[in-house]
Amino acid sequence: xxxxxVIVTRLSESFMLNCKLFVLTLLFALPLGxxxxxxxxxxxxxxxxxxxxxxxxxxxxxxxLQLIIIFYGPGLLKIPFxxxxxxxxRFIAATVAFIINYACYFSEIYRGGIESVPVGQYxxxxxxxxTKTQIFFRVTLLQVVKRIVPPIGNEVITxxxxxxxxxxxxxxxxIMMAGEYSNKGLIWPLFATGIYFLxxxxxxxxxxxxVEKKLSYFRA
Amino acid sequence: MAILEVKGIEKSFxxxxxxxxxxxxxxxxxxxxxIGSSGxxxxxxxxxxxxxxxxxxxxxxxxxxxxxxxxxxxxxRESEVRKKRLHFGLVFQNFNLFPQYTVLKNVxxxxxxxxxxxxxxKQEKKVILKEIQDRGKMLLSQVGLSExxxxxxxxxxxxxxxxxxxxxxxxxxxxILCFDExxxxxxPELTGEVLKVIRNLxxxxxxxxxxxxxxxxxxDVADRVIFMxxxxxxxxxxxxxxxxxxxxxRTKQFLARYKKG
Ligand SMILES: Nc1ncnc2c1ncn2[C@@H]1O[C@H](COP(=O)(O)OP(=O)(O)O)[C@@H](O)[C@H]1O
Ligand SMILES: [Mg+2]
Numbered sequence: 007x008x009x010x011x012v013i014v015t016r017l018s019e020s021f022m023l024n025c026k027l028f029v030l031t032l033l034f035a036l037p038l039g040x041x042x043x044x045x046x047x048x049x050x051x052x053x054x055x056x057x058x059x060x061x062x063x064x065x066x067x068x069x070x071l072q073l074i075i076i077f078y079g080p081g082l083l084k085i086p087f088x089x090x091x092x093x094x095x096r097f098i099a100a101t102v103a104f105i106i107n108y109a110c111y112f113s114e115i116y117r118g119g120i121e122s123v124p125v126g127q128y129x130x131x132x133x134x135x136x137t138k139t140q141i142f143f144r145v146t147l148l149q150v151v152k153r154i155v156p157p158i159g160n161e162v163i164t165x166x167x168x169x170x171x172x173x174x175x176x177x178x179x180x181i182m183m184a185g186e187y188s189n190k191g192l193i194w195p196l197f198a199t200g201i202y203f204l205x206x207x208x209x210x211x212x213x214x215x216x217v218e219k220k221l222s223y224f225r226a
Numbered sequence: 227m228a229i230l231e232v233k234g235i236e237k238s239f240x241x242x243x244x245x246x247x248x249x250x251x252x253x254x255x256x257x258x259x260x261i262g263s264s265g266x267x268x269x270x271x272x273x274x275x276x277x278x279x280x281x282x283x284x285x286x287x288x289x290x291x292x293x294x295x296x297x298x299x300x301x302x303r304e305s306e307v308r309k310k311r312l313h314f315g316l317v318f319q320n321f322n323l324f325p326q327y328t329v330l331k332n333v334x335x336x337x338x339x340x341x342x343x344x345x346x347x348k349q350e351k352k353v354i355l356k357e358i359q360d361r362g363k364m365l366l367s368q369v370g371l372s373e374x375x376x377x378x379x380x381x382x383x384x385x386x387x388x389x390x391x392x393x394x395x396x397x398x399x400x401x402i403l404c405f406d407e408x409x410x411x412x413x414p415e416l417t418g419e420v421l422k423v424i425r426n427l428x429x430x431x432x433x434x435x436x437x438x439x440x441x442x443x444x445x446d447v448a449d450r451v452i453f454m455x456x457x458x459x460x461x462x463x464x465x466x467x468x469x470x471x472x473x474x475x476r477t478k479q480f481l482a483r484y485k486k487g
Pocket of ligand 1: 239242244262263264265266267268269270271
């Protein structure tokens with residue numbers, strides 16, 4: 007009995023790493039994605055081209071590979087930069103990789119959302135003497151938000167599960183922790199990790215459904 | 227005295243000349259119907275008047291004030307344009323209502339945003355907003371939608387949406403109200419209610435430019451008619467002349483097509 011409690015505590019502690027990675031990624035990737043989206047829609051061609059190529063590369067390669075490159079790359083390429091030593095360094099590297107990866111996915115969703123608002127909406131605002139800022143905030147923004155909530159929600163749910171990929175650069179997240187037990191012949195902790203993810207995803211799903219419902223009073 | 231003078235407007239998209247030397251004028255309280263087959267440049271002309279397209283040549287004069295001159299960049303500054311375009315209102319073919327706002331808010335939003343720029347807005351906020359609300363309600367009752375103030379656009383029919391769009395365009399009291407085929411996105415049974423609203427406006431001496439394919443309606447409300455083809459005004463004049471006694475061969479052919487159909 008006591009052993010079970012110890013293991014659950016250990017698993018919970020290590021799940022905190024997944025949670026921290028999740029929160030930090032969202033915190034930075036959601037706004038950064040907006041910046042990238044504007045870059046990818048820029049009227050300045052070279053910028054647009056560079057940004058779109060970058061997004062294509064990030065979305066076209068596995069996150070696992072990006073984690074490895076970001077963490078080991080500086081050392082292997084003899085770049086005069088190194089991550090802090092030990093656990094904090096691994097965690098920061100993982101967070102950076104996640105932020106870049108997810109910002110690129112978000113940027114494509116933002117771009118799709120912005121481009122899907124009919125030109126007629128901008129024009130109606132213009133004809134009524136609104137400024138560009140007023141049109142963005144009072145006319146298009148909510149329509150964009152409504153359109154992007156479902157796809158953003160899908161990405162966020164994927165992110166919950168993706169956080170376990172951080173163990174490829176030796177971050178001690180929950181699955182790695184459970185793996186240590188299974189190596190010793192104790193299998194159930196590995197299955198128990200699934201429950202953590204299910205509960206987390208379940209809570210998020212409820213939240214996302216609530217937001218979608220809040221926005222269902224109009225059609226766009 | 228003419229309320230609107232359009233002088234020598236030309237507009238190309240790339241190598242395609244869409245408007246060539248458009249000249250016409252409009253008296254206060256008059257209704258001009260613009261007719262012509264599709265692709266003749268009618269929409270582009272309305273968009274030029276509403277500053278949604280910038281003409282390559284020509285000028286637009288409202289109440290003797292030059293509001294656009296292709297030769298004079300000072301008339302094309304963003305902040306200037308925003309004020310000057312308010313001389314015109316535009317009712318779009320497909321309404322373009324704001325889906326996230328109620329019918330009433332659709333009508334009042336722009337007026338509220340404009341009011342924020344007034345110097346006395348802070349002190350008299352309540353009074354000003356109340357005035358705008360009341361005016362919005364009055365306009366909506368004028369188009370027969372008093373019952374629908376709190377509805378969202380998707381909850382009402384196309385004909386009702388277009389009537390909201392008309393009220394919205396009237397909210398800023400434009401000198402000249404433009405319509406781009408206001409009924410062509412509607413089911414036939416819904417066109418009547420929209421045309422009735424426009425007829426009412428004509429009776430109240432609203433100055434209007436109406437692009438339409440509804441020849442009977444044009445005959446009914448218009449004082450003058452402009453017939454366009456291939457980006458030029460082929461013929462223009464008082465209603466009776468253009469409809470009753472067209473001079474140009476192309477006008478005759480166009481009108482004949484509508485008589486048969
Ligand atoms: N933004 C645009 N870019 C290129 N061509 C356009 C654009 N808008 C309109 N045109 C062209 O201009 C011509 C006139 O169009 P339009 O003004 O919409 O005519 P109408 O309203 O009489 O049907 C058409 O040949 C159309 O294809
Ligand atoms: Mg047209």
